[in-house]
Amino acid sequence: MAQPLYLVMASAECAPLAKAGGLGDVVPGLAHELARSGVHVELILPDYDCLHTDSLRELRVLPVHLEVMHHGRPWLCQARAGRLGDVECVLIGADAPDDFFQRGRLYGEPDDAARFAFFSRAVLAFLSQSGRHPDVIHCHDWQTALIPVLLNEYYRAAGLEHTRLCLTLHNLGYQGVVGPEILTQVGLDPERLMVPERLLDAHRPAANLLKGGILEADVVNTVSPHYAWEVCHTEQGMGLQAVLGSIAHKFGGILNGLDVAVWNPASDPLIPVNYDHQRLALKGHNRSALRQRLGLREREAPILAIVSRLDRQKGVDLIAHGIEYAHAQGAQVVLLGAALEPELARRFERLRARFAKDPDVHLELGYDERLAHLIYAGADLLLIPSLYEPCGLTQLIAMRYGTIPVARRVGGLADTLFDANDSDRPFEERNAYLFDDPTPSALDQTLERVLNLWREHPEYVWQLRVNGMRADYSWQRAAEDYLDLYAFLGEH
Numbered sequence: 001m002a003q004p005l006y007l008v009m010a011s012a013e014c015a016p017l018a019k020a021g022g023l024g025d026v027v028p029g030l031a032h033e034l035a036r037s038g039v040h041v042e043l044i045l046p047d048y049d050c051l052h053t054d055s056l057r058e059l060r061v062l063p064v065h066l067e068v069m070h071h072g073r074p075w076l077c078q079a080r081a082g083r084l085g086d087v088e089c090v091l092i093g094a095d096a097p098d099d100f101f102q103r104g105r106l107y108g109e110p111d112d113a114a115r116f117a118f119f120s121r122a123v124l125a126f127l128s129q130s131g132r133h134p135d136v137i138h139c140h141d142w143q144t145a146l147i148p149v150l151l152n153e154y155y156r157a158a159g160l161e162h163t164r165l166c167l168t169l170h171n172l173g174y175q176g177v178v179g180p181e182i183l184t185q186v187g188l189d190p191e192r193l194m195v196p197e198r199l200l201d202a203h204r205p206a207a208n209l210l211k212g213g214i215l216e217a218d219v220v221n222t223v224s225p226h227y228a229w230e231v232c233h234t235e236q237g238m239g240l241q242a243v244l245g246s247i248a249h250k251f252g253g254i255l256n257g258l259d260v261a262v263w264n265p266a267s268d269p270l271i272p273v274n275y276d277h278q279r280l281a282l283k284g285h286n287r288s289a290l291r292q293r294l295g296l297r298e299r300e301a302p303i304l305a306i307v308s309r310l311d312r313q314k315g316v317d318l319i320a321h322g323i324e325y326a327h328a329q330g331a332q333v334v335l336l337g338a339a340l341e342p343e344l345a346r347r348f349e350r351l352r353a354r355f356a357k358d359p360d361v362h363l364e365l366g367y368d369e370r371l372a373h374l375i376y377a378g379a380d381l382l383l384i385p386s387l388y389e390p391c392g393l394t395q396l397i398a399m400r401y402g403t404i405p406v407a408r409r410v411g412g413l414a415d416t417l418f419d420a421n422d423s424d425r426p427f428e429e430r431n432a433y434l435f436d437d438p439t440p441s442a443l444d445q446t447l448e449r450v451l452n453l454w455r456e457h458p459e460y461v462w463q464l465r466v467n468g469m470r471a472d473y474s475w476q477r478a479a480e481d482y483l484d485l486y487a488f489l490g491e492h
């Protein structure tokens, strides 16, 4: 019998151990599905002090003498491992220099570049020193983008000569643009590597880790086909358009899946009444519960919701505008969002205060997993006016819960959403209201279309909800696409 594929995934995030955003969901979603289809999957993460290790079984220290080169000297590191479901998860770095992973959080430290460059070298040191020979190393985003470069520079000759590399780009907004000292730290020669055809950034006299990874990986993908096109042909490439355009032979897009066991209105323990597309009327109980929870009055009006990081990427101006416009048009509005940028936090705090006494609007500023579930179940429409969106999970979740997305036609939103009135898809596949221009007037027209439909054709609204609920967004489909990609690597 043929050996199963041996895949190592190196990532800065993996829920529920360590999660800051969508990457944290994608890594375990894909890893578990691949393991189910027979792949031997091993995850490698930094051993952060804030890891939620209670979800790991059989946690133990591995008997590996692990030395990682850092500033020209070997650092003795610890590798632990535990089982996350059916996937082995290796944690590296308890004794790392400068307490790299003892910061109480994943990111946001001034030396993030140094921390993840160290981690990238540590992953390869671990594989090589423990005698592992993965068929494929799958890296994610800038934090692990130095792995392809380090592999080609050092580790092919250290037992990893047949290992192939896949790099997934989850968000081009973060590239790891760093000074030459970061390369020196991990033993790379800046003079040789900081040239246009390798790591030199196209616009700054700096090393661009993501660019290095893109050029040196065997295959590169983004998390949706439309975003893959946008990053090559529009400013969404954030300066990497030419680099991505030059690797068309090894570049594509694979749409993320959704953890349909967690996001399932028929069994979700975090919502008051479970339902599915055949018992859609029960959604009304969740609508009432949501109103009660947030102090909104009970009345005949749709609830427009926003569940989002309040970040410029998410179209904060349009979010603020949409709240006011939908309210003025007679809808109820609910927002759940957290802003990291202080200026944005103040802006939404002011908006919250303005609507504090309004019985039709509630803004909740912060992160609240439980409330998010209730909002998806209780709301009627979900507003997603992103400026760019590599894949997007919230539209997939909303559809599972019979909540109709009102979104901009960009990135993964364009791949998964089909406008109710304006689409070449058959009616059973239409599931959303879309607009193109990131302008208040484009959003207003779209909201008007939805609200008119609401008043005049409730049966059509019902059908759109059902269309969204019946579609398949599971990881199974995505995992098949990744298996094809790994197979392609084996052949080239």
Ligand code: ADP
Pocket (backbone or CB within 6 Å): 021, 022, 023, 307, 308, 309, 336, 337, 338, 366, 367, 368, 369, 372, 391, 392, 393, 394, 395, 397
């Ligand atoms: P991104 O990863 O860019 O933030 P995605 O749409 O891919 O956007 O994923 C967002 C995920 O985070 C979804 O699961 C969404 O429900 C969740 N989320 C976003 N903001 C909040 C919040 N304030 N409270 C709870 N969950 C949130």
